[in-house]
Every structure is written in structure tokens, then in C-alpha cells.
Amino acid sequence: MWLKFGVNEEGILICIEDINRGKTLLKCPYCDGGLTAKKGKVKEHHFAHNDQTCRPIANREFPTLPLYDNFNVQLSGKDLAQLKLLWKEYGVKNYPISSYLVTPGLIKGGMLRKNLYITPREYEFSDLGKIPVGVLEFRQFNDVQEPLLLKKLLKLELAFKHAEYKNAPDLGYRLTDLKLYRAQLQRILSSRLYFLEIETNIGIIYKIGVTTRPVIKRVAEVKIDLLAYCSSAAIKVLGTWEHRGNVELYFKHRYQGFNYPIGSLTEYYKFNTEDAKIVLSDLQQMQQKILSLDEINILEENTSLIQVAV
Known part of the structure; x- marks a missing residue:
């Protein structure tokens, strides 16, 4: 588990993926210590403390989304x-x-x-x-993961309320846990999953990804990225799925055998015609995401930690 969020001067949670590598002006949401963004090619992108790592981070106590970026289900x-x-x-x-x-x-x-x-x-x-x-289809994956996401949210809410009722010394930590978890949920719920077919001079390749902006803008960026390695790139959007940011990393896990890195670009895949049809069908069989009231509130909230007393 890694710390993926820091707090800016306005008290807003900022994800590691939204900033450049190196020392930042962000603070740890638990101890207010300075953070450095570690964005190498080996370990997961994460924040590290400039000084000594604080207890909640050192003890791996902060919450993460179930079945989001680790699919070993805590097996030995x-x-x-x-x-x-x-x-x-x-x-x-x-x-x-x-x-x-x-x-x-x-x-x-x-x-x-x-x-x-x-x-x-x-x-x-x-x-x-x-x-x-990696053999569970996306529709069934959502059926398994979504209840776990909401169950963990409820568990964190109850833990905070209990600490608040008892005026427990770890009340600030409990609130921060809840805020961090809601920020992670907000991120995947606000993301649109997309699947692209790209005809290049090196053959037809495919890309999975997520964005919070119109897909057409992301497509323009993808083309610029590819033209650094290919002489041509004609892109076709095969599908988009609202509020399905939870699926991207499972897609990479499920289809890792087809991964086709191009230089430093890693989210590309090489499928034959038949396999591409199967993958697209796998994605298309996902049910439309219907947001619960809790999820709507999470999407609309400002993930601010100004009021957290650490």
C-alpha cells in the first residue's frame, strides 16, 4: 500500500497522478509533513515523506479501494x-x-x-x-467489487462516528481515513473508461484508459504520443463507459498477456481480429453504472481536509 494523495495549501486532496515527480508543496494528510512524488518505472507511483514517515503510513493503516490496484485478494x-x-x-x-x-x-x-x-x-x-x-468477465467483476467498495465506505464511516462519540485520540486519523477513501471513490466514479482501436504503420493496436475530460481531447493527446514512435496513427473510439474508472486496472490485469508497450507508452495492446471482438464484447456486456445516493454525494463533494485536526 502506498500513499497516493497529498494536501495542497487550500486543503484539497491531490492525487499522485496529477502532479510531476520530485519534491512538492503538498503535505501528508495525516501528519502535515512535506512530501516528494515518487514516479519511477518500477514501483507504483506514490508520495514519500521528506523526513521520517508518520505512523499511519508506516503501519499501512490508510485505506485503499478493494480490488482496484491489487487483485491477489490478500492471498499468501x-x-x-x-x-x-x-x-x-x-x-x-x-x-x-x-x-x-x-x-x-x-x-x-x-x-x-x-x-x-x-x-x-x-x-x-x-x-x-x-x-x-484474471478470468472473471468485467460485468461480473463489477458485481463483485461494487458491494465491497460500499461496504468498506460504511465501515470507515462507522469507525469515524464511533471515534467521534468516544472523543478518541485517533479521531483525526479516522476522519482522514474516511476522506482519503472518499477521494479515491470520487476519482474512479468521475472517470470515463475508453477503448480505442488505432491503425498505425506497425499494425493495428488497442488502448485502454480513463479520463475525466471529453474523450476527443484525450484521443488528440494519444495521437501526439504515438506519432513520436509511429509515422501514422488513425484512431477509432470503440466504446466509452461512464463512471467506470474502477475497471481500467483490472483490464490491464486480465489482458496482461496481450500488453504491447511502445517505447515508454505502456497502455497499449495487440489483439488479433477475433480476440479484439471478444475483448470489446467483454466491455460492452458491462451494465450501465447507476449511481447510488452515497456515490452521487461523493461525486459532488469537495474533498477538502482543511477541517481535519491531525
């Missing part, structure tokens, strides 16, 4: 390896999985479930269990 390395092996040997063929192959961690994590129509009752992959191996 051993359980994750076993899950991938089970998919390769059984799941992909839709074969039942014998109980002696199942580890306690996979059961506890909800990765597998008993098939009640087979005697003896053997195991099969759950929808949640299909996420670490």
Missing part, C-alpha cells in the same frame, strides 16, 4: 501459486477440484466453493477466486 504467495495451478489444471477445463488439492487459505479467502450438484461434493472456482487469475 503459496496460496496464490496453488490457485493459479488449479485454474490451469482444472478451472480452465471446468473440471471439479478434489478436496485434497484445496488449501485452507483458499477456502478462508472465498476463492473456491463446493459444487453442491456433484457427489462427493468437490470444489469449483468462485467469482472472487477468478479475479487473481
Whole structure:
């Protein structure tokens, strides 16, 4: 887990993706310490403290969105390896999985479930269990992730209210946790997912991405980026999906085998004609996002931390 937001002079939360690398004028939302934006090519982009890292960050206590940028579902390395092996040997063929192959961690994590129509009752992959191996379709992924997003929001709200009622010493931290989580939700809800087909001199490639602006503006930027590596780039928008910023990173996880970096540009994919149709159908089968009242409020709010007493 990494700190992805800093606070500017107006008390507004600023995401790491919206600023340049290096020292910033932003402050840690927990301790008010100065921050440096770390935006290298190996680790995830994140903020680091200029001085000693504060306790909430050092202890990894700050909240992140479930199933957003990590799809291992908190499995151990051993359980994750076993899950991938089970998919390769059984799941992909839709074969039942014998109980002696199942580890306690996979059961506890909800990765597998008993098939009640087979005697003896053997195991099969759950929808949640299909996420670490990247085989769950986007429509079903949303069905799994969305309740978890709202459940965690409720948990953070209750934790803050309890700390407020008790006038607990960590009240400021609890409020900051809630604000950070809502800021992350606001970011994905305000984002439009897009899928592009691009005809270039090196062949047809595809791009997934998100934007909060009109897609046509993003397309113009994509073309400029590509022309640094290609002599031509004709771009066609295959689809856009409102409020679906949650899907971008799962797309990259699900289709990582088709990733086709072009120089420093990493969000490009190479599909054959048939695979491209399957991917587009996978995206098109997503249901339209209907915002809940809580989500509407999150989209409309100003994510300010001016009133937070840390």
C-alpha cells in the first residue's frame, strides 16, 4: 500500500497522478509533513515523506479501494501459486477440484466453493477466486467489487462516528481515513473508461484508459504520443463507459498477456481480429453504472481536509 494523495495549501486532496515527480508543496494528510512524488518505472507511483514517515503510513493503516490496484485478494504467495495451478489444471477445463488439492487459505479467502450438484461434493472456482487469475468477465467483476467498495465506505464511516462519540485520540486519523477513501471513490466514479482501436504503420493496436475530460481531447493527446514512435496513427473510439474508472486496472490485469508497450507508452495492446471482438464484447456486456445516493454525494463533494485536526 502506498500513499497516493497529498494536501495542497487550500486543503484539497491531490492525487499522485496529477502532479510531476520530485519534491512538492503538498503535505501528508495525516501528519502535515512535506512530501516528494515518487514516479519511477518500477514501483507504483506514490508520495514519500521528506523526513521520517508518520505512523499511519508506516503501519499501512490508510485505506485503499478493494480490488482496484491489487487483485491477489490478500492471498499468501503459496496460496496464490496453488490457485493459479488449479485454474490451469482444472478451472480452465471446468473440471471439479478434489478436496485434497484445496488449501485452507483458499477456502478462508472465498476463492473456491463446493459444487453442491456433484457427489462427493468437490470444489469449483468462485467469482472472487477468478479475479487473481484474471478470468472473471468485467460485468461480473463489477458485481463483485461494487458491494465491497460500499461496504468498506460504511465501515470507515462507522469507525469515524464511533471515534467521534468516544472523543478518541485517533479521531483525526479516522476522519482522514474516511476522506482519503472518499477521494479515491470520487476519482474512479468521475472517470470515463475508453477503448480505442488505432491503425498505425506497425499494425493495428488497442488502448485502454480513463479520463475525466471529453474523450476527443484525450484521443488528440494519444495521437501526439504515438506519432513520436509511429509515422501514422488513425484512431477509432470503440466504446466509452461512464463512471467506470474502477475497471481500467483490472483490464490491464486480465489482458496482461496481450500488453504491447511502445517505447515508454505502456497502455497499449495487440489483439488479433477475433480476440479484439471478444475483448470489446467483454466491455460492452458491462451494465450501465447507476449511481447510488452515497456515490452521487461523493461525486459532488469537495474533498477538502482543511477541517481535519491531525
